[in-house]
Amino acid sequence: MKRASKIYTALIMIFLFAPIAILLVFSFNRAKSLSVFSGFSLYWYRELFRDSETLKAVRNTLILAVSASLISTVMGTAAAVGINKLRSKFMRTALDSVTNIPMINPDIITGISLMLMFVFVGRLFGAATSLSFWTMLIAHITFCLPYVILQVLPKLQQMDKALPEAAMDLGCTPLRAFFKAELPEIMPGVVTGLIMAFTLSLDDFVISYFTAGNGFQTRIYNMTKKTVTPKMYALATIIFFVILTLLLISNFSDSDDASPRRREKTTRRDKKP
Template sequence: MKTKMGFSNWVLIAGLLFLYVPMLILVIYSFNESRLVTVWAGFSSKWYLELFRDEQIIDAVWTSLKISFWSANMAVVLATMAAFVMTRLRKFRGKTAFSSMITAPLVMPDVITGLSLLLLFVAMANSVGWPADRGMLTIWIAHVTFCTAYATVVISSRLQEVDRSVEEAAMDLGSPPFKTFMLITLPAILPAIAAGWLLSFTLSLDDLVISSFVSGPGATTLPMVVFSSVRLGITPKINALATLIILAVSLAAFVSWWLLRRQEARRVALLKREMEDSEPLPLPERRIRTVLTVEEKKQRQELTVATD
């Protein structure tokens, strides 16, 4: 029976085309022979070779990856502590202000955040002499500042759903609070921590505005290089770079999907096996098994008497 396409289906298809057709065009034009981005002059892969020869872009990629990695690590640690304070501790003076300050970067414009951090670093350099120069360290501090807010929301939402009776039972049996957190609470919120880490890594890798305020001449991130190249005139090297990023993200998403599907298949198979083992036998099979059991007992008794 044929089903008619409804309005919602057409809207979904149009939205997907609007999102993915530009990416497909970008991938196609990354193999363009011409230096002009919008003029097709034949198939060529020379821009990928030019991309790997560009030391500025390669250095910017490594700088962005290092900053994003360490920013995500620190943001997850701070977010876990902040989420634990917000959800598990009793009300204390200033708890509302603490929660508001943690989540303020979520609604604060990037321009305001970048400008305030720039003024903070300049004031600290003039008063205490640190940081002397703006570079990777100042970018890392700025990224940790706004990534912590996003990770806190993710982790705190999961922490509120954890059953506290299991933790209380462990502490009643003599487990210290830190050991209870490491063995019970942490494994329960580990998926949220992983999600917060990935979100923080993506936000840090993609940031442009805040990095432009707090960076110095010795540290240039990948979004800053791409933005400057667009202002001066974009080349197919940027298309090649974007294609590689799309390929890496797609590969990571596919691997994650495959691992989750494999884990789900194992769980379903284990559940079916447990249900089959726990399922009662039919009445004829139970009778046969009972008769066999009685005969085995008689044989064992006869064997015991003969041995004696």
């Protein structure tokens, strides 16, 4: 890279990481202040681990993100396979447009629309409050699905159409052909879709705000409405390091895969009869 490019990139990185650096530093603040650093302490971390409500909210968030991303990945991959096989142009356009809706619509409208439906249906059944973990799960699956489909569909289109047919000609059942021949081909798209869905679910605030019972996001929202203590920063710091570790691990395993030695091994293995 040229020097000017380096400086430019560095400036942008400073902009992106300044707030994160600040919450990292202030999570270790001895005092409650979020602007004056008065000394190093782990007080807020201890406070965080004593706060069972927040910990429960974190657990709920993770359960929600894992289940929403898994369900939307399975359903979205299946849908992509189906859409890819569609021959009717009308059906294809109709499904594509509907799939696009949650991506084009602002989050607030997706949230409001689902909330209105949940409230209406809840009232029909006479429930006082219909918003719960389950409505939130439905909402999260709904907004994750299009992103999964969008990741998987191009991989299906790039794939050699003859591949599953060859598998079936060689005696595979359609299901077996899918798992043996098609799925490995589209796996990178499926994995990217899963990661995207997980990230989106974890980061979502707006849709959860409208459809949630006792979610993590709304909980932080309630806390930032009053005064924010460095406790939330402590939580954010922990999240940051968990993410960083995960990313480093995945990066290292990637470079492992690409290392010449490993590649040689796999080719050799592949050559065996």
